[in-house]
Amino acid sequence: MAVSNENKVIIFSAPSGAGKSTIVKHLLGKYPFLEFSISATSRLPRGEEKDGVDYYFFTKEEFKQKIEKGEFVEYEEVYAGSYYGTLKSEVERIWAKGHIILFDIDVKGGINIKRLYGSHALAVFIRPPSVETLKERLVLRGTDSPQAIERRVAKAEEELEYAGMFDRIIVNDSLECALREAEIIVERFYNE
Numbered sequence: 001m002a003v004s005n006e007n008k009v010i011i012f013s014a015p016s017g018a019g020k021s022t023i024v025k026h027l028l029g030k031y032p033f034l035e036f037s038i039s040a041t042s043r044l045p046r047g048e049e050k051d052g053v054d055y056y057f058f059t060k061e062e063f064k065q066k067i068e069k070g071e072f073v074e075y076e077e078v079y080a081g082s083y084y085g086t087l088k089s090e091v092e093r094i095w096a097k098g099h100i101i102l103f104d105i106d107v108k109g110g111i112n113i114k115r116l117y118g119s120h121a122l123a124v125f126i127r128p129p130s131v132e133t134l135k136e137r138l139v140l141r142g143t144d145s146p147q148a149i150e151r152r153v154a155k156a157e158e159e160l161e162y163a164g165m166f167d168r169i170i171v172n173d174s175l176e177c178a179l180r181e182a183e184i185i186v187e188r189f190y191n192e
């Protein structure tokens with residue numbers, strides 16, 4: 001049975017360094033029916049990040065109050081001391097426009113959203129060809145210290161074990177192929 005586009009969601013999850021952000025940006029630029037879900041976070045803004053654009057930035061206290069008030073669809077302490085979550089108000093805001101929500105969230109959050117929305121949700125896991133490639137990419141990106149890279153790689157190894165819980169897996173070996181594959185997956189879900 002066809003599901004109305006008014007309440008569909010697409011989830012992209014991946015270990016960091018798998019190329020998820022590039023794929024998500026590409027899809028948002030190409031399909032006007034997709035809208036990015038702006039997450040809430042308790043971490044500080046980085047670089048040019050703006051409140052209400054990249055994230056809704058809150059203090060840890062504000063974030064915890066929102067948890068208590070039941071304002072989140074899902075939330076996770078993705079890194080020790082840093083909370084990330086999706087506000088119910090954000091989901092309502094995007095669905096009210098008739099858009100499909102595009103989530104860029106961590107692996108556990110992705111699984112939770114999939115569980116919540118069932119057949120209205122398409123969960124896509126982006127994986128690097130190997131853990132070695134992932135490490136190389138993080139080193140080349142140059143934004144993390146060697147210790148932070150080790151932490152991210154360890155987390156990635158753990159996250160890769162959840163890949164089987166997603167509807168689709170895209171192996172990001174060649175970016176061009178990964179983008180094309182992502183487009184096909186999105187178009188098919190849109191037309192379902």
Ligand code: 5GP
Pocket residue numbers: 016039040043074075076078084085086104105106107108109110
């Ligand atoms: P960063 O601090 O690099 O922007 O994001 C760190 C991680 O948090 C990324 O893996 C990102 O996908 C994840 N993340 C962002 N928003 C959410 C969210 O709303 N919920 C969950 N569970 N994870 C999120």
